[in-house]
Amino acid sequence: IHRYYKNVARYPPGPTPLPFIGNLLQIDKVNTHKCLERMSATYGPVFTVFLPRPTVIITKLPEIKEALIKKGDVFAGRPNSPIDTITSTFENGGIIFSWNELWRDQRRYAMHTLRNFGMGRNVMEEKIMSSVATLYGQVDELAHQDKADMNWPLQLCVGNIINELLFGYHFAVNDCAKSVYLIESVEKVFFRLRNRISVLLIQEYPWMRHLPVVGWQGYGEIREDFMKLIDFASEEITEHKKDLDYDAEPSTFTAAYLQEIRKREQNGNTDSYSELQLANVLTDFWSAGMETTATTMRWAIVLLVRHPEIQTKLQKEIDDVIGPNRQPKMADKTNMPYTSAVLMELQRKANIVPLNVVHKTLADTEVANLPIPANTTVLAQISSVLDDPESFPQPERFNPDRFLNADGKTFNATAVDHLVPFSLGKRQCAGESLARMELFLILVALMQRYSFSVPVGGQLPNMMPVYGVTQVPLPYECKITMRHQD
Numbered sequence: 001i002h003r004y005y006k007n008v009a010r011y012p013p014g015p016t017p018l019p020f021i022g023n024l025l026q027i028d029k030v031n032t033h034k035c036l037e038r039m040s041a042t043y044g045p046v047f048t049v050f051l052p053r054p055t056v057i058i059t060k061l062p063e064i065k066e067a068l069i070k071k072g073d074v075f076a077g078r079p080n081s082p083i084d085t086i087t088s089t090f091e092n093g094g095i096i097f098s099w100n101e102l103w104r105d106q107r108r109y110a111m112h113t114l115r116n117f118g119m120g121r122n123v124m125e126e127k128i129m130s131s132v133a134t135l136y137g138q139v140d141e142l143a144h145q146d147k148a149d150m151n152w153p154l155q156l157c158v159g160n161i162i163n164e165l166l167f168g169y170h171f172a173v174n175d176c177a178k179s180v181y182l183i184e185s186v187e188k189v190f191f192r193l194r195n196r197i198s199v200l201l202i203q204e205y206p207w208m209r210h211l212p213v214v215g216w217q218g219y220g221e222i223r224e225d226f227m228k229l230i231d232f233a234s235e236e237i238t239e240h241k242k243d244l245d246y247d248a249e250p251s252t253f254t255a256a257y258l259q260e261i262r263k264r265e266q267n268g269n270t271d272s273y274s275e276l277q278l279a280n281v282l283t284d285f286w287s288a289g290m291e292t293t294a295t296t297m298r299w300a301i302v303l304l305v306r307h308p309e310i311q312t313k314l315q316k317e318i319d320d321v322i323g324p325n326r327q328p329k330m331a332d333k334t335n336m337p338y339t340s341a342v343l344m345e346l347q348r349k350a351n352i353v354p355l356n357v358v359h360k361t362l363a364d365t366e367v368a369n370l371p372i373p374a375n376t377t378v379l380a381q382i383s384s385v386l387d388d389p390e391s392f393p394q395p396e397r398f399n400p401d402r403f404l405n406a407d408g409k410t411f412n413a414t415a416v417d418h419l420v421p422f423s424l425g426k427r428q429c430a431g432e433s434l435a436r437m438e439l440f441l442i443l444v445a446l447m448q449r450y451s452f453s454v455p456v457g458g459q460l461p462n463m464m465p466v467y468g469v470t471q472v473p474l475p476y477e478c479k480i481t482m483r484h485q486d
């Protein structure tokens with residue numbers, strides 16, 4: 001016990017932990033980020049909770065910037081345990097859960113290659129709008145019903161954009177069994193990773209994965225779902241290889257990566273570029289790129305149904321700048337300050353990755369003059385920044401105007417600075433530019449053509465989320481109305 005508390009004293013102060021279980025009994029496992037926000041009021045912006053693994057929580061923007069930007073290289077690690085590596089099929093694989101040179105190289109290569117296919121550039125608009133055309137087809141039909149659920153059309157729309165980049169094809173609307181099955185696997189992995197004590201226990205005590213119930217719930221079941229995604233990626237790789245011309249200009253990320261493997265093999269370079277590594281990278285991009293953006297769009301529907309006055313103002317700006325028929329373009333965004341403010345407030349309020357993804361310190365360091373040893377798990381908690389009443393007065397309100405100055409045209413710099421849904425620093429979301437484009441084009445395309453409201457005899461959608469790694473809205477059916485009859 002003496003040794004345990006001597007070790008506890010090496011970390012920034014926080015609630016007193018118990019040997020073996022740490023602070024597990026004091027943490028709300030469902031609404032974890034709110035519980036940590038409350039603790040921050042007592043212990044300050046940098047404190048430690050033992051879950052039971054020592055985890056340093058950082059809740060305020062200046063301290064998060066000190067860690068993730070100023071000391072970015074030291075905080076760019078990811079923890080390594082059976083659960084942390086569950087989302088890669090070998091240690092230090094893929095991008096999200098890898099670290100050191102391997103991560104740096106794979107991330108740089110992936111982002112460079114995706115940019116060549118248009119990610120973050122205007123040629124991407126066409127790919128997004130082709131997916132929106134399918135979305136229109138589905139939503140036009142839903143508009144004839146008394147009430148409709150937008151979940152599946154949005155998942156398919158966003159899923160097809162990333163599918164196109166990675167594999168070069170769309171899932172057909174009437175052939176959705178495979179995509180439903182894969183999307184459900186992503187949701188289950190994200191949900192289970194976050195909401196289980198068994199996961200936290202195995203992180204600290206890896207031997208527990210061999211115990212029957214704890215091992216299955218905290219490791220086996222999650223791995224089983226994740227392997228479905230790896231199998232899907234591996235099948236796509238096999239299909240690509242069948243007729244791949246290794247000398248031609250690649251048309252998908254998978255083709256480009258396979259050519260890179262061949263090039264390196266020919267140069268006698270047997271480094272980390274392999275088909276297994278490719279399957280991990282594809283799975284990372286597919287799950288991170290699909291779930292997050294689709295979930296944000298689902299919150300958009302919930303929030304706009306709850307706030308018809310904001311919907312009307314948004315539609316007025318769209319009508320003034322784009323009109324009822326012309327396809328929206330990214331270039332329109334500079335003339336649409338209110339729409340931009342709605343998107344910012346949407347990302348703030350939806351707060352879809354409240355706990356962020358865990359980081360690990362790669363050397364002894366300090367934040368706010370508090371020492372943090374090497375190999376410590378660190379949570380730079382985005383949600384407490386997005387909910388901070390000092391920068392966002394009455395944070396529970398959905399209020400796009402908070403991002404605009406009194407002129408209604410320029411942006412409130414403090415609010416914009418505190419909007420960090422994609423995190424910060426070296427690990428900042430690798431798909432941010434694509435996500436921003438998708439959110440703008442899909443939201444504007446939907447609001448240009450439809451209005452969303454409470455169905456006759458129905459209720460306002462609930463703001464209570466389903467908690468997982470991402471916060472997802474509860475299933476909701478709304479009334480969809482076509483705005484223009486032609």
Ligand code: HEM
Pocket residue numbers: 095096097107162284285288289290292293296352353356357358421422423424426427428429430431432434435
């Ligand atoms: C990482 C948020 C969309 C790919 C992250 C992280 C957050 C995040 C908070 C963790 C950053 C950290 O560890 O500090 C979001 C949000 C999105 C979104 C809110 C949409 C609204 C996307 C899209 C893609 C993507 C569309 C792919 C095309 C990734 C990848 C990582 C990541 C690969 C891991 C980066 C690394 O570990 O180096 N994202 N993301 N994300 N995101 Fe996103």
